[in-house]
Amino acid sequence: NAGxxxxxxxxxxxxxxSMTLQCAQDMNHEYMSWYRQDPGMGLRLIHYSVGxxxxxxxxxxxxxxxxxxxxxxxxxxxxxxxxxxxxxxxxASSYSIVGGGSNTEAFFGQGTRLTVx
Amino acid sequence: xxxxxxxxxxxTVSEGASLELRCNxxxxxxxxxxxxxxxxxxxxxxxxxYFSGDTLVQGIKGFEAEFxxxxxxxxxxxxxxxxxDAAEYFCAATPGxxxxxxxxxxxxxxxxx
Numbered sequence: 001n002a003g004x005x006x007x008x009x010x011x012x013x014x015x016x017x018s019m020t021l022q023c024a025q026d027m028n029h030e031y032m033s034w035y036r037q038d039p040g041m042g043l044r045l046i047h048y049s050v051g052x053x054x055x056x057x058x059x060x061x062x063x064x065x066x067x068x069x070x071x072x073x074x075x076x077x078x079x080x081x082x083x084x085x086x087x088x089x090x091x092a093s094s095y096s097i098v099g100g101g102s103n104t105e106a107f108f109g110q111g112t113r114l115t116v117x
Numbered sequence: 118x119x120x121x122x123x124x125x126x127x128x129t130v131s132e133g134a135s136l137e138l139r140c141n142x143x144x145x146x147x148x149x150x151x152x153x154x155x156x157x158x159x160x161x162x163x164x165x166x167y168f169s170g171d172t173l174v175q176g177i178k179g180f181e182a183e184f185x186x187x188x189x190x191x192x193x194x195x196x197x198x199x200x201x202d203a204a205e206y207f208c209a210a211t212p213g214x215x216x217x218x219x220x221x222x223x224x225x226x227x228x229x230x
Contacts, residue, residue, distance in 0.1 A: 004160075035220075040126070042207060042220035043161075090160060092218075105151070106218060110160040 002026050006091050006109035013081040013116045021076040021112050023091030029107075031094045032074040036060065036087040037111070043090060049074055081116045088113050119144050121210050123221035130198050131229045138193040138224050140208030148210040150191040151218065152182055155205045164206075167191060178202070203228045 007022045025032065033048035035058075045058030049068040063085060065077040074093075078085060092106040122141045130136055142148060149168050153161040165176025172184040182193045191208060208221040 040222055042121075042123075042222040043209075043218075044220070045218075105163055105166060107163075108153075108161040 004091055004093050004107050004109035006089075006112050008112060009110065010113050011115070013078070013114065015081060015083060015116060017081050019078050019081065021078075021089055021091075021114070023074045023076065023109060024072050025074075025091075025093040025107070026072065027093060027095070027107070028071060029093035029095050030071065031096060031106075032068065033058070033092050033106075034064070034066065034074070034076045035090045035092065036085075037090060038087050046076065046089075078114075083116045086114060086116045119148075119210070119212065119219055121208050121219050121221040123206075123208055123224050125224045126222070127225045127227070129227040129229060132200050133197050136193075136195045136198045136202070136226070138206050138208075138226070140191045140193065140221060142189050142191065142208075142210045144189075144210065144212060146212065147186060148212050150182075150184065151209040152176065152180070152191075152193050153207045153209060154178075155207065155223075157204070161207065164193070198226075198228055200228045200230065202226060 004025045030051045034046040035043040037043045044060050046064050047066040049055045052068050052071050055066050089112045091109045094106045120143045124139050151166045152164040155161050164180050165174050167174045167184050174182050180195050184191050205223045205225050207223050209218040211218050
């Protein structure tokens with residue numbers, strides 16, 4: 001099992017450019033989410049999805065777009081990159097609501113390190 | 118507001134010494150609680166979780182955590198630290214909603230030889 005796969009691992013963008021961070025999971029999980037990790041701030045939720053066709057905003061959604069056309073994929077789009085979006089991005093998935101049962105935990109990808117110059 | 122606090126930004130211990138990392142939560146009801154570890158350049162790995170029942174939870178790599186409702190705490194412990202435990206540790210919580218996890222700011226652990 002590959003688990004949660006994120007691509008690319010590293011990316012440098014110029015201010016104003018757009019790009020898509022890819023996230024795929026092969027565990028048939030319904031719930032997927034995107035976090036950003038900044039020094040001293042832990043991980044903050046950007047967007048999440050409770051199933052194909054359903055997405056919602058998290059704590060820091062501005063400047064990001066998501067869609068969920070399949071159960072497996074949950075791409076994160078930066079529409080017009082800004083230096084404030086320099087961060088490490090993590091995608092996570094879980095079978096159902098985290099904490100909804102003893103087996104429901106979140107699995108994380110290895111992250112995408114994004115630098116916007 | 119719901120929050121998770123890790124008061125220690127950085128902890129240094131000698132190899133073989135005991136370790137305790139602190140985590141406090143602020144929720145209306147007891148949330149589900151987790152500890153994750155992140156090695157340099159890696160993703161997050163789940164160490165242990167608490168949903169209900171026994172307040173002392175055993176995890177992987179010899180870690181354990183104790184849930185104390187009266188102190189709103191979920192501290193992580195290890196009796197004897199190994200050099201390979203050097204990493205960043207995150208406490209996280211969720212009330213069980215689809216908004217997933219709220220993370221603490223992390224504690225960086227350095228292990229001295």
